[in-house]
Amino acid sequence: MTRSFSVETSSQHPVEALFDLSLDIDAHVGSMRRSAESAVEGVTHGRIGLGESVTWRARHFGIWFRLTTKITALERPRLFVDEQTRGPFRMFRHEHTFHQHPEGGTVMVDRITLASPVLGFVIDRAILVPYLRRLIQQRNAFLLDTLDARSADD
8 A cells, every 4th residue: 555745845046956966975974974874886976867766875774775866857946856776665756846936936746655565554653754854854954955055155
């Protein structure tokens, strides 16, 4: 059974800046320090592009995982999608959309659709989805802090 959830993040930064940083492997690694996440195969530094893949190694729930994702859609600066090609999920799709807020700034929406291989509905809903939601929120806060620091340096 598949599960979906969304995380919406508002920013005063331009769409292009947030979009480009969201594709940056080094920024992602920085945002996931708590899980010791690293890029170990494929595109391991810099900005990932359409059709390119990265394999992540990270520790979650005390267990080391490897997850390979591929950028399957990219329409700068509006949308990109990464999907698991190998890893712990039966299916994992992360759609990132970006649009101008009517009053200025950017709204970024992360929509995750996943199917876990063995966990049941209750475990997915009670543990996995909230955990993944927190990871996305943590990642997005890191991206905004990075852009804030860059703006302060300008």
